[in-house]
Amino acid sequence: MNSRYHEDDGQQPMHGFPRVAYKIAHDADRTGTIYRRFDRLASRNLLLLEAEIAELEGRQAEYDYEDRDRPNHPRVQESRSDWKTFEELANGAKQPNEVERMELAMTIRGKLREYHEALAAHQFLLNLERPAETTVKGMRDWFEARNTRFGRPQLWGRSEDRFRDVDDLVALRVPANQDRLSLFVLNNFGVFFKTRSSDGHTAEISERSVANAVALLSSLLSAAVLFGSMVSMCFVRNVYAVLGMVGGWTVLFAGCIGFLTNAKRDQIFAATAAYAAVLVVFVSGTFGGVPGAGGTATNCNCTQTS
Structure with a gap:
């Protein structure tokens, strides 16, 4: 009887506890x-x-x-x-x-x-x-x-x-990113992140690939919410409409933070306040903070005139 310990020879273990343990131990993530x-x-x-x-x-x-x-x-x-x-x-x-x-x-x-x-x-x-x-x-x-x-x-x-x-x-270990956006991508587009598992017969979803995709999507979304708000306000001349848009974009930003991430309430308040402050600075710099005659602003120029 050969009692020597055999290293992994690339073959699957026998059915039962050996194969289940092999599957768990060789999970990439x-x-x-x-x-x-x-x-x-x-x-x-x-x-x-x-x-x-x-x-x-x-x-x-x-x-x-x-x-x-x-x-x-x-x-x-x-x-x-x-x-x-x-x-x-x-x-x-x-x-x-x-x-x-x-x-x-x-x-x-x-x-x-x-x-x-x-x-x-x-x-x-x-x-x-x-x-x-x-x-x-x-x-x-x-x-x-x-x-x-x-x-x-x-x-x-x-x-x-x-x-x-x-x-x-x-689960002794869960994916690092378990926010709603990551779960949405995982549940609806997980097929695009599948990789071959260690057993060679089944497919697994790569946690790293999902995390990279969510990071890219989050960056694009945050940039769109920030610059989209600024661009849209450049085409509005009514100061009251601009103030309404500031409020609407701020609510949209807070909603994105609250529903797509796992940020806590204090973090949501801080991020929303910072976002609103950026919009207020942009509006005051663009429109001079003074409405034009009849409640309308002067021509919208994205550079402040002297």
Whole structure:
């Protein structure tokens, strides 16, 4: 039997866990690292731990009532205020009651640690980003493909349904740009960014290509909103119409920032204020800030005359 480790020879691993692991590990963008959170089981486990600790809490309260209402050995009373005495009485087995109380204290310590670690882990998973819909669809189509030699999904048994509940999935890595514009390009024009995957049989969408396309589109859109507003106002002579156009272009800019990006509210306010300030400076420089006779401005020249 040859037990030597073979490097990747370019061939696909066998069906099952080896092939699924190979698919996830050789994803170029690492966005295929999608796993189940098991929300229902995690919630139930937290509830069971909570109930178990609640019982321990009740037992601790009973011990406290017993120690308060009955006379004890003087050192036992001392052990309620001094850990060293408590440890000596419990470890020496001189006081059976102290042994029980020490065992309870150690049990509570371990269960609380387990409970808090489970809470922190579940909170961390809940705060992770959801996988992109296109990534889930691509992985599901590959996972559930029926053209394998067995005519079944890549994994069998209960694992056949691992992609069925999208809300129970978590991605260890999601594309860096998950704004609405990126998702729009990904969902509607993803076919233009497909590349051959590592298995040589399926196609993947290149995250880098999508990011570059979205960056170019964002630059063109921002330039169009800025210079388009300036050019359009050069053809309007009525100062009130110009003010209305300033407001309209500002609203359009704020809408683009709010709906096409993941900018926060303070960032939207700052960007909109800066954009409005640019338009105000342009209008004041072009029209001199003074309307002409009859509420109209003088001839529109994009250079200020002396």
